[in-house]
Amino acid sequence: MSFLRERAGAIIVVAIGLAIVAFLLGDAIRSSSGFIADANSEIGVIDGHKVSYQNFNERVEQNSQQFRAQMGNLNSQMQSYIVENTWNQMTSSIILENQTAKLGLSVGNKELFNLLFEEPSPQMQQIFADPQTGQFNRTNAISSRKSAETEPTGQLKQQWIALEESIEKDRANQKYLSLIRNGIYANSLDAKDEYTNKNKLVNFDYVVLDYSSINNADVKPTDADYKEYYDQNKYRFKSNTDTRTFEYVAFDASPSKQDTADAKTKIEKIAEGLKATDNDSLYVSINADTKTPISYQKKGTLEPALDSVMFNVSKGYVFGPYLSDGAYKVAKLVDTRISPDSVKARHILINPATEGGMGQAKAKADSIKNLIQKGASFATLASEFGTDGSKDSGGDLGTFARGSMVPQFEEAVFNGHPGQLLTVETQYGVHVIEIQKQVGSSKVVKVAIVDKQIAPSSQTEQLAYQKAQSFIASVKNQKQFEETAQKQGVNKLVAEDVTPLQGGVPGLDDARNVVRWAFKADKGDVSDEIFNVGNKYVVAVLTEVKPKGTLSLENVKKSIEPAVINLVKARMLKEKADKALNGATNIAQVAQKLNVTVNPVENIVFANPIIPGYSQENKVIGSIFGSQPNKVSKAIDGERGVYVYAVKGFTNPAAFTGASVAKSKESLSQSLSSQAEGAVFEVLKEKAKIKDNRAKFY
CATH class of the missing domain: 3.10.50.40 (Chitinase A; domain 3)
Structure with missing residues (x-):
């Protein structure tokens, strides 16, 4: 007690201090937790605008519902497309909204009223179209808007608020794009170039040394050759997203012959029961793998195997078993009647x-x-x-x-x-x-269908899984992966340049789990799990990581190898052509020295740089239009080979004056204007800071 009395003041101060620290730490932890939670639910950031997973996913679901209404069930590729399309829509909307705000573009109340009821926007026309005429029903639109103010639940009001915001935003975006389009025009010089490029004709003779005349095996590109090609074409190697390349082996667990035989035996027993039952609906619901309601159907709506039979037999007739869509099926005609069309x-x-x-x-x-x-x-x-x-x-x-x-x-x-x-x-x-x-009236039938999917048995699946287990236990790195695949005679497949949200890869329709792993792994990693993809068990190894931006020479070296080989071949063939050009005064002499044929070409225009029957050769045709007639050219490397040519003459088009100038300017301006919207968005998208976290959620 004496100890406590002597030190009471210090103890109280320490206790109060600890309480304050605990309070501050608790508040900081709560704030931090909230921040982390927000970050974890963030699908991305577009031009400074945070996009939550909840908001984005709601839009994905809306778009998915529209697709389902048109196409039925969605596979992984369709779902990936919907996610990508939704992201692009949202990106476009946010970026354009920011631009219209910067310029102060807005939509006034009178203008909005006009877009709603007087000169209705496409959205209004679609929502309030008269079912009979297809025309905009102004009365219904105004009535619905008035009802929104008095509706008890407020649901209609919220729908109208969202609709008006959407129309307002779309109108502001159109104003912005109109400003861009109105700033695009073609002058007389542009029009004249366009006219000349499409109408000036050239006739020429050429010889070509095709790259295929040299075997690839005889060409050994050096590192300097690769670097030369890379430096000349670096603009081609810009990637807008991270990509991964992985190799994989798949152990098939598809139904065996025995599994198929077992399914057929089951359906044969079911067929006997379907013939005898008095309660077809109950029998279908108990025995069918696919629970399809039994309803009347008109001619042409049943699958072909049934459609040709069920309209010509008596009630109670049982058809099958028959094989359809990976299942054995049996069908019973329950009833027929004459029904309205x-x-x-x-x-x-x-x-x-x-x-x-x-x-x-x-x-x-x-x-x-x-x-x-x-x-x-x-x-x-x-x-x-x-x-x-x-x-x-x-x-x-x-x-x-x-x-x-x-x-x-x-x-x-x-x-x-x-x-x-x-x-x-x-x-x-x-x-x-x-x-x-x-x-109208026509015959309809009610058909009960029982199906049994031909599925792999547990024994079939277990055998395939054991093979996958044996494989994955033998590999720790990329080298062992390749050696083991070769040793076991397993076919190795490649998924090249896979994007973060890609749904399928060659050989695998739904490979999302494998793709997610690839974007978390490091180059050379072997998957630490066996992926179940459809009827396959998959083991993968990550072989290439390509980051967003301009790819390095190492990243593209494999893909540019054919082009680099052609670069070396061009050097070899140009040396051969230069020797033939030495002392030659016409194209025939060059052809004789090279032991090739002279090829005549007529009526080529600059705007269509194709050598008939051979190849598109932009560089060669461009050079031809800059040449003087009756002179043998230098050797030029093209897409298919090395060329030497001689221009025979040009045919100039009719004079470009008066109405022709005006018409060409208008046509060129319209062409440029039609490209403006997409081009502007791509430029704005490139300049905007975009953080994309979708791969964490989908």
């Missing part, structure tokens, strides 16, 4: 999520149905209670054929009769439907 209908969709569940949504739909039956306006109720895009057109869905709607909805409207009012539940909610009209 198309239906005109309208509906009111009630969303269970906003009503407190499916029960409440069903009750509300029944109430709306009763009101309509008592004389209430369907269109008015659709506008008031509908929750999809059709609400603004009175619930009108237009006229549609089979296959356009989800099965439950389709069955109801095609099996009902005109004037009928009914309620139907689908995955979207509860629909109050009025069948307005049914058009």
